[in-house]
Amino acid sequence: MKATATAHREFTISKIDKRIYGAFLEHLGRAIYSGIYEPDHPTADTDGMRGDVVDLIKELDVPVVRYPGGNFVSAYNWEDGIGPKQDRPVRLDLAWHTSESNEVGIHEFADWCKSVGTEMMLAVNLGSRGLDAARNFVEYVNHPGGSYWSDLRRQNGQEEPWNVKLWCLGNEMDGPWQIGHKDAAEYGRLAAETAKAIRAFDSSLELVVCGSSHSGMPTYPDWEATVLEHTYDVVDYISLHxxxxxxxxxxxxxxxxxxxxETYIDTVAGVIQFVKAKRRSDKDIYISFDEWNVWYHSNQQDRQILNGGDGWPHAPALLEDIYNFEDVLQVGLIINTFIRRSNVVKIACIAQLVNVIAPIMTERGGPAWRQTIYYPYYFASRFGRGTALDLAISCPTYDSEQYAGVAYADVAAVHTEDDGVTIFAVCRHPDEAVDLDIDMIGFPGMRIIDHQMMVHDDLQATNTRDHQDDVAPKQGAGAKLADGKLSVSLPPYSYQMIRLGR
Known part of the structure; x- marks a missing residue:
């Protein structure tokens, strides 16, 4: 089976915002406790953070991490996580029916972010709380000193402000499951007034307003239109999950x-343009796709805790999907979509980073390891930064039960910051290779400098504590670059990354 494509140096989509390769950590399950934080672990540092997890995250070069939620944030008092740990209250988390010790708060999270080389993306509670708590949180985090909240931060050991630039105005407020759920007009007004207050403090901050929790919501896409009509002038992004x-x-x-x-992104991009035109605005708003991942493997096992059958446990195993090779292909396809929509999607956060539907798994007191989906995320984050190329592709297709014309070869290309090109390709064909030829126009003197492949004869294969590398990339073979044409064979159900450079 043959597929062809053209990559032209001058035919581009957009410069990719590096935050498209962001991640998410919520006070949920074992994401924080025994995920990133485990004071008794053999690798723990003086702050109680697991060194083995830090090393795996540093490999990923994660540009931004959203925190502390998620559903958790909608009943969270940020003040519970400051001051001496022995004085912090234990709270019941209504979102996930667990108890929260508050051993990790903004100070601990900020120090951890510094240790892994990432920026913070903080969310404020617009569920059970509102404008006043939000503006106080921003002042605590970002003001140098000389005010009540900033001086309290200094008293708590952090002399300099953290200067967090990116703030989320609540989480999934369209969802009836959300603590403090609101309708679109109610939330839109609250978000607008909160944004105005935050901008009165610092007009340079970037603000994310809540879009639809998913495209199946009954209020979608009216929610986006109503919320943006209230907030268009005072926010920068609208979130999708x-x-x-x-x-x-x-x-x-x-x-x-x-x-x-793709349809979800394109529809919301259209709503943004509609509201922009309606308001006669010159301002552009973009999409923050700040929750995405595969999530279904753990649904059945989570029911006992989520239904309250285990009382209020602290940091139980929740949402611990064990990912297989099939999920490698899906994650590769999702990231390719974000690259091709990088003109409107500027931020994206894989949800989540450790243990909870995550590329990294840990065992309490034991090892940490890479789940199967770690690898396509790693390759994109490390080698997919630059400008997305607008490929012209001709490829055979198939029809799924929901969608017609699904290409057997899904390809994204990035003109990298070091003047190379990275190709990400996923083959959807179950039993036939796709021979892909790409005309590389305007890229003279290139050679193949790296070729990585992921293929497995068992779609259900996983990585486990005792078999951590059953699903892992290997050196690709057979790719050729000659006379300005890149030729590579994509085996059935496979993922590949090819890097060109000089």
Whole structure:
């Protein structure tokens, strides 16, 4: 089977905001406690943070991490996580029916972010709280000193402000499951007034307003239109969330779900343009896709805790999806979609980073390891920074049960910051290779400097504590670059990264 593409140096989509490769950590399950924080762990530093996890995250070069939620933030008092740990209250978390010790708060999280080389993306509670708590939190985090909240931060050991630039105005406020759920007009007004107050403190801050929790919400896309009409002048991004599942165990249908993702992004981009035109505005608003991942493997096992059957446990195992090779392909497809939509998607956060639907797993007192989906995320974050190329592609297609015309070869290309080119390719064909030829126009003197491949004869293969490398990349073979044409064979159900340079 043949597929062809053209990559032209001058045919571009957008410069990729590096924050498209961001991540998310919520006070949920074992994401924080025994995920990043485990004071008794053999690798723990003086702050109680796991060194083995720090090393794995530093490999990923994560540009930004969203915190502390998620559903958790909608009933969270940020003040509970400051001051001496022995004085911090234990709270009941209504979102996940667990207890929260507050051993980790803004100080601990900020120090951890510095240790892994990432920036903070903080969320304020617009569920059970509102404008006043939000502005106080911003002042505590960002004001140098000489005010009540900034001086309290200094008293608590942090002399200099953290100068966090990116703030989320609540989380999934369209969802009836959310603590303090509001309708679009109610939330839009609250978000607008909160944004105005935050901008009165610092007009340079970047603000994210809540969009639809997923594209199946009954209020979508009216929610986006109403919320943006209230907030367009005072925010910079609107958030979208989407999770991917294969309950039916039909791989072809599963790998076609990125068509749903593309439609979701394109629809909200259209709503943004509608509101912009309606308001006669010159301002552009972009998408922050700040929750995305595969999530379905753990649904059944989580029911006992989420239904309150175990009382209020602290940091139980929740949402611990064990990812397989099939999920490698899905994550590769999702990231390719974000690259191709980088003109409107400027921030994206894989949800989450450790243990909870995450690329990294840990064992209490034991090792940490890379789940299967770690690798496509790693390759994109490390080698997908630059400018997205607008490829012209011709490829055979198939029809899934939901979508027609699904390409067997999904390809994204990035003109990298060091004047190379990185190609990310996923083959959706179950039993036939796709021979891909790409005309590289305007890229003279290139050679193949790296070729990585992920392929496995078992779509259900996983990485575990005792077999951490069952699903891992290997050196690719057979790719050729001659006379300005890159030729590579994409085996059935495979992921590949090819880097060109000089």
């Amino acid at each position: 989407m999770y991917f599942a294969n309950h039916e165990k039909k791989t072809g249908n599963y790998l076609a779900l990125t068509h749903k993702l």
